[in-house]
Amino acid sequence: MTNLTVEASELTRLYGGREAVSNVSFELKQGEVLGFLGPNGAGKSTTMKMLTGNLAPSAGSVRICGIDMIENPKEAKALIGYLPEMRPLYKEFTVDEYLTIAARLHRVAGKNIKKAVETAKERCGLTHMSKRLIENLSNGYQQRVGIAQAIIHNPMVVILDEPTVGLDPIQIRDIRALIREIGGERSVILSTHILPEVEMVCDHVQIIDKGKLVFNGGIDVLKRQRIGNKLLIGFNQAPTVAELLKIKGLTEAEVADNNMMRVRFAEGVAPHEAIVQAAVKNKWGLYQIAPDQTSLEDVFVQLTYQEIEPEAS
Amino acid sequence: MILNIARKELKSVFASPMGWIILALLMFAFGTYYLNGVNDYFEVMSGAIRPAERSGVTQFVGQNVYGLASFIMLFAVPLLSMRLISEERRNQTLPFLFSAPLSLTEIVLGKFIGLVAFLSILIIYIALMLFTLNIWTDIDFGYILANSLGLFLLVASFSALGLYFSSLTSQPVVAAILSFIALFALMILDRFFAGDPSSTMAKLSLMRHFQSFAGGLIDTADIAYFVLFIITFLTLTIRRLDADRLRG
Numbered sequence: 113m114t115n116l117t118v119e120a121s122e123l124t125r126l127y128g129g130r131e132a133v134s135n136v137s138f139e140l141k142q143g144e145v146l147g148f149l150g151p152n153g154a155g156k157s158t159t160m161k162m163l164t165g166n167l168a169p170s171a172g173s174v175r176i177c178g179i180d181m182i183e184n185p186k187e188a189k190a191l192i193g194y195l196p197e198m199r200p201l202y203k204e205f206t207v208d209e210y211l212t213i214a215a216r217l218h219r220v221a222g223k224n225i226k227k228a229v230e231t232a233k234e235r236c237g238l239t240h241m242s243k244r245l246i247e248n249l250s251n252g253y254q255q256r257v258g259i260a261q262a263i264i265h266n267p268m269v270v271i272l273d274e275p276t277v278g279l280d281p282i283q284i285r286d287i288r289a290l291i292r293e294i295g296g297e298r299s300v301i302l303s304t305h306i307l308p309e310v311e312m313v314c315d316h317v318q319i320i321d322k323g324k325l326v327f328n329g330g331i332d333v334l335k336r337q338r339i340g341n342k343l344l345i346g347f348n349q350a351p352t353v354a355e356l357l358k359i360k361g362l363t364e365a366e367v368a369d370n371n372m373m374r375v376r377f378a379e380g381v382a383p384h385e386a387i388v389q390a391a392v393k394n395k396w397g398l399y400q401i402a403p404d405q406t407s408l409e410d411v412f413v414q415l416t417y418q419e420i421e422p423e424a425s
Numbered sequence: 426m427i428l429n430i431a432r433k434e435l436k437s438v439f440a441s442p443m444g445w446i447i448l449a450l451l452m453f454a455f456g457t458y459y460l461n462g463v464n465d466y467f468e469v470m471s472g473a474i475r476p477a478e479r480s481g482v483t484q485f486v487g488q489n490v491y492g493l494a495s496f497i498m499l500f501a502v503p504l505l506s507m508r509l510i511s512e513e514r515r516n517q518t519l520p521f522l523f524s525a526p527l528s529l530t531e532i533v534l535g536k537f538i539g540l541v542a543f544l545s546i547l548i549i550y551i552a553l554m555l556f557t558l559n560i561w562t563d564i565d566f567g568y569i570l571a572n573s574l575g576l577f578l579l580v581a582s583f584s585a586l587g588l589y590f591s592s593l594t595s596q597p598v599v600a601a602i603l604s605f606i607a608l609f610a611l612m613i614l615d616r617f618f619a620g621d622p623s624s625t626m627a628k629l630s631l632m633r634h635f636q637s638f639a640g641g642l643i644d645t646a647d648i649a650y651f652v653l654f655i656i657t658f659l660t661l662t663i664r665r666l667d668a669d670r671l672r673g
Binding site: 161164165166167168185186187189190192194196198199200201202203204205209213214216217218219261 | 426429430432433436437440441516517518519520521522523524525526527528670671
């Protein structure tokens with residue numbers, strides 16, 4: 113399926129002359145999960161507010177399943193489920209009451225409301241909290257109610273602003289599974305600070321910094337950039353750099369801490385075995401050999417604090 | 426859709442004891458005045474010898490109760506209207522409404538109708554209470570209906586103004602104080618210009634337009650005034666919320 117669910121073109125938002133978001137364009141297809149990454153104040157939430165019609169863009173347009181958000185806001189909003197950064201919960205209501213109101217306001221037909229509420233509660237693990245006042249729920253459960261509210265009308269696009277904040281690890285796992293599940297048939301956009309989460313959940317990643325899109329691509333591109341062609345090798349009797357570079361395929365080597373050496377190799381060769389054999393032959397005392405992963409944080413920092421580096425080759 | 430929002434507002438008034446307490450206290454006050462009115466009627470009327478001094482029991486008791494009601498609403502409405510938008514602003518729940526498939530007009534009208542529906546409970550109660558006089562004597566139904574309509578329009582106008590002030594701030598208390606001051610000024614405006622009956626300023630007074638209803642007279646000019654008053658403040662509220670979306 114190649115239905116475009118979200119088309120944002122040249123979104124710009126000015127706050128008193130300062131561009132909070134400038135020229136952000138992207139598309140999202142049905143069945144994809146898009147992750148929004150970026151440091152604080154980069155414009156993630158502002159972009160999401162514009163996508164959901166909570167904020168009018170200064171320039172550019174948003175189309176949800178082909179419906180323009182500015183021209184037909186009601187029809188477009190009916191296709192969106194949105195959980196803002198601050199959970200919009202009416203704390204004086206019980207979970208059931210609140211979700212019923214949410215269903216009603218999102219035009220779920222009268223006879224389906226009960227079912228929709230039950231389904232949403234089940235998906236978010238809230239069934240045993242039905243009669244509790246939202247005010248008395250723990251932070252994590254309140255977050256779940258927020259998510260339930262966003263998916264109650266089974267929208268085409270679910271937009272979640274930092275959905276896993278305040279949840280315990282088990283809940284986070286459940287919510288991630290839920291996001292994947294929704295992402296299977298609908299589209300999901302989520303923003304987060306937790307980088308591994310993006311890798312686990314998203315198909316596409318956008319990194320936004322100072323209002324500009326600095327990276328937009330599949331998660332595999334990011335992963336490749338992250339893993340690179342690098343090895344971290346530990347020797348008891350470390351050879352010199354020159355000795356090591358005699359091994360075929362190695363392009364670069366440097367000494368790291370604790371008797372470790374970091375080597376880069378050319379694309380398409382697997383020098384691991386040659387390194388082990390050379391180590392045995394020359395009695396370098398090999399005790400460790402492992403791919404050297406740049407952490408996602410490093411990639412993130414690279415992308416947001418410098419120009420995009422050419423991919424390691 | 427408008428009704429769904431109104432329902433939500435009503436539900437949230439009754440979700441806390443606040444709604445019940447306000448209803449109970451106000452009804453107690455109206456009931457007391459009603460009782461006093463009935464008691465005083467015989468005393469006053471037995472003292473009134475000339476026919477011109479006499480008035481019907483409906484008017485005598487009605488004046489008592491409706492006079493109090495219009496005055497008490499001046500305090501009650503700001504207390505109830507203050508939370509309509511400013512509390513949502515403070516709790517950051519407005520995105521919930523803004524991202525639902527609703528227009529701003531629907532949101533504002535829904536909130537307005539929700540509050541007016543709550544206050545209508547009181548108006549209906551007062552009318553029913555006065556109707557019970559019919560058990561002992563023939564009463565003037567027209568007088569009560571005119572007063573009820575007048576009180577309804579007055580309360581709706583208060584609510585529209587309160588809703589607007591609630592949309593201006595994120596502090597419910599500030600909203601309550603502002604709307605109380607504004608309402609009070611509008612109520613007593615005609616006192617200031619009492620010397621000049623043709624003054625335009627005096628015509629703006631809410632109380633002056635309520636007076637004809639209080640006398641049992643349904644005047645389209647007064648209805649038009651109240652309706653325009655309500656429309657003005659609801660439009661201002663919608664514009665204020667729209668500014669939120671545009672300016673952020």
